[in-house]
Amino acid sequence: MSWDLLIVGDDRDIAVGQGRIAAVGPGLPRDARQVVDATGKLVTPGLIDAHTHVGPGYWGIDPDPIAWYSGVTTWVDAGSAGAYTVAGLRRVAQTASVRVRALLNISAVGLAGRTGECRDLGNCDVPLAIDTIQANRDLFCGIKVRIDHETVGENGVEPLRRGLAAAEACGVPVMVHIGTTPPSLDEVAGLLRPGDLMTHCASGIAAPLGPAVREAAARGVLLDLGHGSGGFAFDVLERQLEAGLSPYTISTDLHARSLHGPVFDLPTTMAKLLACGVALSDVVDAVTVRPARALGLPGGSLTVGDPADFAIFDVRREPFTVADAHRAVRTSPIRLVNEGTYVAGCLLTPRLPAPPAPWIPLTDPQRSALADRERRIRALLSTPLVDVEGLAEQFPRTEPRSS
Known part of the structure; x- marks a missing residue:
């Protein structure tokens, strides 16, 4: 059978099917739609x-x-x-x-x-x-x-x-x-x-x-x-x-x-x-x-x-x-x-947090840090992800046929 996900760990692997743990043990078959290498990491519930x-x-x-x-x-x-x-x-x-x-x-x-x-x-x-x-x-x-x-x-x-x-x-x-x-x-x-x-x-x-x-x-x-x-x-x-x-x-x-x-x-x-x-x-x-x-x-x-x-x-x-x-x-x-x-x-995919509610007391350093974080997030997202070397021509041009 093919699992949906396989987490590969140091001493045990964890296989997932239909949102539940399907198998646990060392050296499980790498027969999964997605394999995540977690060797050297701490894997917890x-x-x-x-x-x-x-x-x-x-x-x-x-x-x-x-x-x-x-x-x-x-x-x-x-x-x-x-x-x-x-x-x-x-x-x-x-x-x-x-x-x-x-x-x-x-x-x-x-x-x-x-x-x-x-x-x-x-x-x-x-x-x-x-x-x-x-x-x-x-x-x-x-x-x-x-x-x-x-x-x-x-x-x-x-x-x-x-x-x-x-x-x-x-x-x-x-x-x-x-x-x-x-x-x-x-x-x-x-x-x-x-x-x-x-x-x-x-x-x-x-x-x-x-x-x-x-x-x-x-x-x-x-x-x-x-x-x-x-x-x-x-x-x-x-x-x-x-x-x-x-x-x-x-x-x-x-x-x-x-x-x-x-x-x-x-x-x-x-x-x-x-x-x-x-x-x-x-x-x-x-x-x-x-x-x-x-x-x-x-x-x-x-x-x-x-x-x-x-x-x-x-x-x-x-x-x-x-x-x-x-x-x-x-x-x-x-x-x-x-x-x-x-x-x-x-x-779980990244989500941006909402700003604090207006009734929440914050110190000046907390407010400054939040403003700085917002600036850094804006700068990160407004900068092109890669330059031209990181792109592929998804729809190549073709020469027009001569009549």
Whole structure:
């Protein structure tokens, strides 16, 4: 038989047919319509980012212009949409080149604004959330609740209780955002069930370093990095690692305010864990098989029958300086540079990003860098691709016949 695609690696090859992995093993027959030489490269399952914002509202970004150069094939939107705004998120999922799954915000208004969605408990409607998930099982794989003082006001952990009730009825996990208190982190952690996720687990603001976090992790609560624009601090992560706590999943919380820094993308976030001494194999598991397992998602491994989602990386063993949300820096010994991202066996093609929304705060250096990038892209695309030596005469001239 002839495969659609064959990825040739150092110790195994991966064959693709009809958008799924058809065979895996060393020395597979080179009988494929397209053969990609990935020898000397790191070939991983398509990366799964368990905390992003690609839905409608204040925080949302377009995933496609980032996916093709970062290796992220599955984007889990973490609460951008509530029951009132599902249609907008579904349009994103239907038009994106990548796979989009989501966590339903317990607040029906979702993240239309910057914060405050759970201050009115009337928006935290448990029966409505249950009905919304049941009617959209192909899209939603869990529930998201943001618990910090700005978001909940005087309602404490009641939005979380409601999120847990809806999740229990639907048989899905809850991802809880932690941040400024009150309510206390101990109270939040004490409510979580095995399999629920605590995102921003190395937050310098929430500082989850006490016994409540260790007890939660011991009973099966999953720690999710959720970097974001304010949810990750090197010193907190390092203290957690010393105590034997490591993020189960590594996610970016990539959104309109973190895309241009301090997050940038998932490979850069992965380098921040490498800078703290986490092994490359563990880092890869935390962005592939573990989020797939935690959220019941397809993919996450390179086994026959799985979706043919891959990422190919050049592993550059060179110092790579990275920063956390508070501008502390560390140096990773490795930089992962994506050389190809495939969804269902199809290579994602380059896309240009949209400019930042007018409400996104940017520093002068960020604005200058964006303007410079635009100039360089314009110059690159406005310059003829090749000179005359790189052309062929596609329609040769013929001498006219004499009469």
